Amino acid sequence: MCQAVSQIPLMTDPVKLAALRVLNTVTTTAYQTQAEIFRWIVLMQLQLCIEYGHSALAPFAYIAYGWFCSTINAPARAYTAGQIALKLAEQFDAKELECSIIQIFECFIRHQKEHIRETFAPLVEAIHLGLETGDIEYVSYAAMNYCNHLFFSGEPLDQLNSIQLQYVNLLLKLKQEFQIYYARFWRQVTLNLQGESRNPCRLIGESFDETVMLPRLQAAQNHQSLFGVYTARAILNYLFHNYAVAVENATLADRYASSGAGLVASIQHSFYYALILLARLDQVDATQQAEYRQVITEHHVLLQRWAEAAPMNYQHKLDLVVAELARSEQQVYQAMMGYDQAIQGALANGYIQDAAIASERAAEFYLSQNRKSITQGYMTDAYYGYMQWGAIAKVQQLESRYPDLILRNYEALPDRNPVLLADTQPTRSTSTSSVILDLATAMKAAEAIASELLLEKLPCRILSIILENAAAQKGYLILNQQNQLCIEAMIAGNETVVALNSTPLEASPDVPVALINYVARTQYPLVLDNAAQEAMFSSDPYVQRYQPQSVLCAPIFYQGEFIGIIYLENNLTLGAFTAERLELLKLLTAQAAIAIENARLYAREQERSHQLQASLEQLQHTQAQLVQTEKISQLGQLVAGVAHEVNNPIGFIAGNLSHAAEYIQDLVEHLQHYQQHYPTPGAAIQNHAEEIELEFLLEDLPQMIDSMKLGIDRIRDVMQSLRNYSRQDGKEKQWTDLHMGLNTTLMILSHRLKAKPDCPAIRVVKQYGELPPFKCYSGQLNQVFMNLIANAIDAIEEENVVRKTAGLKQKQNTITIRTAATDNGVEIHIVDDGPGIPLEIQQRLFDAFFTTKPEGKGTGLGLSISYQIVTQQHGGKLECISSPGQGTEFVIQLPVMDL
Numbered sequence: 001m002c003q004a005v006s007q008i009p010l011m012t013d014p015v016k017l018a019a020l021r022v023l024n025t026v027t028t029t030a031y032q033t034q035a036e037i038f039r040w041i042v043l044m045q046l047q048l049c050i051e052y053g054h055s056a057l058a059p060f061a062y063i064a065y066g067w068f069c070s071t072i073n074a075p076a077r078a079y080t081a082g083q084i085a086l087k088l089a090e091q092f093d094a095k096e097l098e099c100s101i102i103q104i105f106e107c108f109i110r111h112q113k114e115h116i117r118e119t120f121a122p123l124v125e126a127i128h129l130g131l132e133t134g135d136i137e138y139v140s141y142a143a144m145n146y147c148n149h150l151f152f153s154g155e156p157l158d159q160l161n162s163i164q165l166q167y168v169n170l171l172l173k174l175k176q177e178f179q180i181y182y183a184r185f186w187r188q189v190t191l192n193l194q195g196e197s198r199n200p201c202r203l204i205g206e207s208f209d210e211t212v213m214l215p216r217l218q219a220a221q222n223h224q225s226l227f228g229v230y231t232a233r234a235i236l237n238y239l240f241h242n243y244a245v246a247v248e249n250a251t252l253a254d255r256y257a258s259s260g261a262g263l264v265a266s267i268q269h270s271f272y273y274a275l276i277l278l279a280r281l282d283q284v285d286a287t288q289q290a291e292y293r294q295v296i297t298e299h300h301v302l303l304q305r306w307a308e309a310a311p312m313n314y315q316h317k318l319d320l321v322v323a324e325l326a327r328s329e330q331q332v333y334q335a336m337m338g339y340d341q342a343i344q345g346a347l348a349n350g351y352i353q354d355a356a357i358a359s360e361r362a363a364e365f366y367l368s369q370n371r372k373s374i375t376q377g378y379m380t381d382a383y384y385g386y387m388q389w390g391a392i393a394k395v396q397q398l399e400s401r402y403p404d405l406i407l408r409n410y411e412a413l414p415d416r417n418p419v420l421l422a423d424t425q426p427t428r429s430t431s432t433s434s435v436i437l438d439l440a441t442a443m444k445a446a447e448a449i450a451s452e453l454l455l456e457k458l459p460c461r462i463l464s465i466i467l468e469n470a471a472a473q474k475g476y477l478i479l480n481q482q483n484q485l486c487i488e489a490m491i492a493g494n495e496t497v498v499a500l501n502s503t504p505l506e507a508s509p510d511v512p513v514a515l516i517n518y519v520a521r522t523q524y525p526l527v528l529d530n531a532a533q534e535a536m537f538s539s540d541p542y543v544q545r546y547q548p549q550s551v552l553c554a555p556i557f558y559q560g561e562f563i564g565i566i567y568l569e570n571n572l573t574l575g576a577f578t579a580e581r582l583e584l585l586k587l588l589t590a591q592a593a594i595a596i597e598n599a600r601l602y603a604r605e606q607e608r609s610h611q612l613q614a615s616l617e618q619l620q621h622t623q624a625q626l627v628q629t630e631k632i633s634q635l636g637q638l639v640a641g642v643a644h645e646v647n648n649p650i651g652f653i654a655g656n657l658s659h660a661a662e663y664i665q666d667l668v669e670h671l672q673h674y675q676q677h678y679p680t681p682g683a684a685i686q687n688h689a690e691e692i693e694l695e696f697l698l699e700d701l702p703q704m705i706d707s708m709k710l711g712i713d714r715i716r717d718v719m720q721s722l723r724n725y726s727r728q729d730g731k732e733k734q735w736t737d738l739h740m741g742l743n744t745t746l747m748i749l750s751h752r753l754k755a756k757p758d759c760p761a762i763r764v765v766k767q768y769g770e771l772p773p774f775k776c777y778s779g780q781l782n783q784v785f786m787n788l789i790a791n792a793i794d795a796i797e798e799e800n801v802v803r804k805t806a807g808l809k810q811k812q813n814t815i816t817i818r819t820a821a822t823d824n825g826v827e828i829h830i831v832d833d834g835p836g837i838p839l840e841i842q843q844r845l846f847d848a849f850f851t852t853k854p855e856g857k858g859t860g861l862g863l864s865i866s867y868q869i870v871t872q873q874h875g876g877k878l879e880c881i882s883s884p885g886q887g888t889e890f891v892i893q894l895p896v897m898d899l
Contacts, residue, residue: 011053018715019650020048020057027064028137035071035258042068056097059089063101067108070262073302075112075309078262082109099130100138107145108262115312115349116153116264120146140179143167145263147183151190152264154352156483157390161190168207181217181225184208189232193239195392201237201245203229227256231269238272239357239394241401243280250276267306270299271317275357278324296325316345320358327365335365343381356385360398363405372405379405384521388483458599459488460499462592463566467491470585471576472552472568476511479556479564479596485520487511512542515553516565523562525554525582529575550576554585558593566592650715653708660708663701666692736778738826739768742817745785752793759800762793762813769820776894780869784878787862788830788890789815794853795834795888802835825876828892837882845880870894 011017023045030038045061066081082105088094089101103126106119123146130139147164164187171180188208192200203210210229217225230253237246250273260266277292284292300321307318323338339362346355359382366375379398383406386394398406463477477489479502486502490510505513515537519526528534532547542548550570556563566589570576670692673685689695746753746764755761796813803810818829837845844850846867870878875895882888 008050009053011049011055011058013052014716015650015653015712016048016052017055017057020045020055020061022650023048024057024060024064027060027067028141031067031259035261039068054088054092056092056094059085059092059094059101060097062088063104067104067262070108070112071258072261073305075109075306078109079113095129096133096135099126099133099135099142102126102129103138103142103145107141107149107264111149111264111313112262112306112309114310116149117350119149123149136174136176140171140174140176143170144179144183148186149264151186152268154350154354154389156388157190157194159482160390161187161194164190178222178225181208181213181222182228185210185213185225185229185232189236192236193389193391193393195396197393200393200397201233201240201242203233203236223256223259227253227260227269228265230256231260231265231272234276235268235272238276238279239391240397243276243283246272246276247280267303267314267317270302270306271314271321274299274303274321275324278321278328281328296321300325312349316342316349316351316354316358319345320354320361323358323365324361332369336362339365339378352385353389353391356382356389356391356394359385363402367405376405376407380407388521456499456501458595462595463489463491466566466585466588466592467568470552470568470581472570473572474569476567477564478505478511478516478567480520480562485516485565509541511567512537512540512548512551514540515543515551516567519553519555519565520562523555523557525552525586527552527577527579527582549574552577552582552585554582554589556589556593556596558597563593563596653712657708660701660704663697663704666694666697670694733775733777735773735775736781738771738774738776738781738819738828741778741782742766742785742819742828745782745789748786749789749793752790756797758804759797760810760812762796762815765814765816767816767818769818771819771821771826774826774894777869777873780873784866784869784892785828785830787866789817791862792830792832792834792888796832799835822893825893825895827894829889830892831887831889833887836884836886837880837888838884842880842882846878 011020023041027038027041027045030041042061042064046065049055049058049061062081063085066078066085069075069078069081085101086105089098094101102122106122106126110119110122123142126142127139127146130136130142144167147160147167150160150163164183168180168183168187171183185203185208188197188203188205191197191205191207192203197205210233214226214229217229230249234246234249234253237243237249250269253269254273257266257269260269274296277296281289281292300318303314303318303321306314319338320342323335323342326332326334326338339358342358343355343362346352346358359378363375363378363382366378379402383395383398386398459477459479463475466472467475474492475490476487478485479488480486481502485505487500487505487508488502490498490500492510500508505511505516512531515526515531518537528551530549531537531543531551532549534543537543548569548571550573552566552568554566556566566585568577670685670688673688677685753762753764792815796815800810800813814833816829816831818827818831820827841852845863847864850864867878870876870892877891877893879891879893880888881891
């Protein structure tokens, strides 16, 4: 398919290019509101590309097709189309489309074939690319979905909350209303799970208030946000065992499921909907059970498809649903196997929250079988799993609901013999020949703290000091790096210390992973006299392979926070590590913790000093980006109107093409009659001429073609105006006709000047003086003209809405544009007869991010950037003259030195 696509020629037809651009523009809106229209738009774009050739717009057509395939459970086709789109974007150097293409591929396609964590870096890249090109809409989608992917991948909630807050603030600055709401309610889910809400099952708190926002979303018919809100509420109510309320919300979410089709949230909805109905199954009558089982079967089938396409993301979810189905049908063995497969699959792929859910369901299953000791193991795993995830509210619920099923240590379990010396006294004697950590060791540790500040060298030094005095042959220093255990240093036998540079614990075959994870979960020190004989860790591959004897594994804390683990082995004797040795080791690890934190602080300060210079260099680049971003943002707000301006001639042309085709067919048939009867044309030709109304046809066809040419000219003029406006300036000023810039701006805004139900047509009066060619940054000045004229239109429209609401007669409004050459340079006056601006607002007009417009209608950067362009880039002045009820006049003065 890729080879066939590469052979498609270039699209050159301006009408087809214009049609493709308009279809691109409305794709996202159609997806969110009308699934059938979305399908038609996607297939029409693909058809245009295949029939008429490729252009720089083709990558979006193919990614849109992949997007559509992702919504109908065709992941292989979706992935292929996505790869084609990425290659075409590279081929055409379609920088302005890169953000949208990457966002759609990562959010709808990749997770159906690859691990969800593979989407993280590309989504962050899409955000940066979009900010550079001004693609604010898709920047916002990428930020919104990036946070969603982090949540569903099981990222620790405390880190997730910080990231969500960062991107919520970005969305607030970009003033993208839909994405703001979406990101806010998912952040509220995080806060609820962290225990930061009075009721964990209701989305009411710091970030979101469902009592206020749900009615707004319903009134706006914001289907995708409604789908997300009801899905989020269903998940929370399921986790906290409010199954009846969970069913209500999952059912409501299902009504809007098509608006989220293809997204990760859609698959999560199917997963949780099935689990919710299975949990509720025993609490309803036979009729409802039959209805529930039908819905469960539908979502079970969907999960099977997703698990087959992307097992790393969805197989463990399918396994848990299968286990719950087996439980509901009294298939005990199948349920047991299903729970274990779900837990193992979730842990193997990093989904700690799903492993915790599966462990909790397994514990409840074994509890129903009256097998308390097994129940305790699974419930304890669930407890520590939720704790690792950071779901404090859920941890507290388990403590309250199952206080006797959660084990703080393993002493109560049968056949488990580890010595937890933090809670028990030693049971064996200590020989006088045992080497105990002494004052010299403590002094060496203190010396390490004082003298070694380089983080890359410190782990080796700490481990070397500990092994020198701990009667151990082998040792590992393991640190908690962003909630992942990483091996930093090791010593084995008589070898020197080896730095392992943050090797993930799970990736190393040379450590007992199960034993170390146990200490990480319980956060208690563990001493084993003969580790090879401990039933608790007998299945650990390391223990099976190396048969270790004496083992000491202890957590490291800094100010009460778990930061790492020290692991020691002695394979020469049994019981080498005594209680006294452990107590002194605690003292040593406490000092080591201080050393580690000091080194981390030093490293952070070093990094910060390096970043200061980079930040300084980035500042100028960011300022330039802001100017272009605001320009494209302003253009983006005009797209719908411009699309209407283009749609009218396109509709006219499309409507006339069929008539023109009929006329031409009639003419062809008439010529064929002449061929048949030549050289003696007779009555048949005359009859056919009357039948096709030949005289009218010959008069109407040229007029029809001329009118279609006028439509094409109109489309070309609009497109040229958009190109002129969006063009980025070079490094040097160029000679420019300022009147052409003003006329280009008026062309782009022409649809806003026409009459509307709430506002009569706005008259534009041009009072242009004689201006010589002017040397300037034309693109930047066009942006100033756009901001000032668009603001004037906004003010007039708002005043007319107020007048209509108050029952007052609407008035004919005028915008006057005057230009003149002065002794000192050039002046441009843009005057409106709108409501005027109060003095207190005038004082802040040119402040960055200050706006009086409602959320989603402006960035608050337009006038600030305009002021910088006029004053800093051109050395001129920008003034506002206004008073309430008297209209507003903006005066641009550009100095003579640029003439």
